[in-house]
Amino acid sequence: MGANVHDVVVVGGGAAGLSAALLLGRARRRVAVIDAGAPRNAPAAHMQGFLSRDGMPPAEFLAAGRAEIDRYGVELVTDRVVGIDPGFFVRLAGGRVLRARRILLTTGVHDELPDIPGVRQRWGRDLLHCPYCHGWEVRDQPLGMLNTGPGAVQHAQLVRQWSGDVVFFAHTHPLTTGERLQLRARGIQVVHGEVTRLVVEADRLTGVQLADGRVIARTAVFIRPGNVPHADGLLTGLGCETDDAGFVTIDSTGRTSNFGVWAAGNVVDPRAQVIAAAGAANTAAIAINADLVAEDVDRALDDHHAVGDVFTPPVEARLTTAVLGDRRHGL
Known part of the structure; x- marks a missing residue:
């Protein structure tokens, strides 16, 4: 070459x-x-x-x-x-x-993050996605899980391992009866209503605001992004x-x-x-x-x-391709 x-x-x-x-x-x-x-x-x-x-x-x-x-x-x-x-x-x-x-x-x-005020600004700081990456740092704190669609309930069950105070924000996605029962069984509170923004004070997440004006105090929120x-x-x-x-x-x-x-x-x-x-x-x-x-x-x-080399390679050399890798496709 x-x-x-x-x-x-x-x-x-x-x-x-x-x-x-x-x-x-x-x-x-x-x-x-x-x-x-x-x-x-x-x-x-x-x-x-x-x-x-x-x-x-x-x-x-x-x-x-x-x-x-x-x-x-x-x-x-x-x-x-x-x-x-x-x-x-x-x-x-x-x-x-x-x-x-x-x-x-x-x-x-x-x-892919939801279009909610505060989400992109807090992403990777106190708006988190991976409990294995960030769960230890927010252990035993009041945590939230924002419902972004399929898999969010299972993700909340993971987050529950790091804190006994987890709120599941249903947001705009409906829950099945089975999902509601699973959350209740682990002591995860379900809050209904559309989330309108993350509340930030002194450069720290302090709560989640809903469309009806309620603010649920939380110090970190998890999501399962697309x-x-x-x-x-x-x-x-x-x-x-x-x-x-x-x-x-x-x-x-x-x-x-x-x-x-x-x-x-x-x-x-x-x-x-x-x-x-x-x-x-x-x-x-x-x-x-x-x-x-x-x-x-x-x-x-x-x-x-x-160059006219008449040497016939031994069997081992001719089998090199099979040993080192499949070369069925050429450049």
């Missing part, structure tokens, strides 16, 4: 993208990470649940990751990918075009198969239906925490490198034949 061709272009510079780049850099691959600079967890003050990094601010975590990949010659490009053309020509918003042998998408997910893959059409543009929710379908290594394209992290699983996203990307990186090695072997054999 030409000297200007990257072995792998990683689209997305969060925990997943940096983890994959670290492993591929250590494997002596030429790697570029394209980072648009809008991580999902940016509003959060701390990152939780990552062994040895519990409580670290997300910005510090990313800075440490960038420093680590730099040690292995990985190129970090601050830009946004606007398209990937056949042959893996990666077009950036700034005008640069990178050529890649393989693509790894780690672009994350977009959280999720949309944050891939700017790249997945569909590459022809990758997706499920009914729009998330790309992958195999156990992160390989998509399109040759040479892998995906990992929240763009595949919106509920994966940072440590899970990083681990999935690590698995994908190993598979990508194995696929590249298989291609390297095939090309080396072709080069030998091209």
Whole structure:
């Protein structure tokens, strides 16, 4: 391959993208990470649940990751990918075009939030979504759960594990008889009425206001937001198969239906925490490198034949492809 061709272009510079780049850099691959600079967890003050990094601010975590990949010659490009053309020509918003042998998408997910005053301002601070990420910090406090649709009741039951004082705001979504019984059985109070705003005093959430004027005192509120893959059409543009929710379908290594394209992290699983996203990307990186090695072997054999080499490779060499990766699809 030409000297200007990257072995792998990683689209997305969060925990997943940096983890994959670290492993591929250590494997002596030429790697570029394209980072648009809008991580999902940016509003959060701390990152939780990552062994040895519990409580670290997300910005510090990313800075440490960038420093680590730099040690292995990985190129970090601050830009946004606007398209990937056949042959893996990666077009950036700034005008640069990178050529890649393989693509790894780690672009994350977009959280769809209800259009209620105060929601976006408090998002990631005291309006929360993941009890595993934030529950400990608000344990035993008066908590709320805002009904945003399917799954909200089950989410409230999770939140109940961290506090005995949980109010379920039915908002504009009706509850079934079974759901009401489940909430009552765990001591979760149901408040009916449309939520009109989050009440904030001195830069802290203090309550939830309803359309009839009532204000229910709460110090933190959980929601279960809708999720949309944050891939700017790249997945569909590459022809990758997706499920009914729009998330790309992958195999156990992160390989998509399109040759040479892998995906990992929240763009595949919106509920994966940072440590899970990083681990999935690590698995994908190993598979990508194995696929590249298989291609390297095939090309080396072709080069030998091209110069008139009459040597017949032993059976082990001819079976390398089967061992290192399925090469049924070529560039």
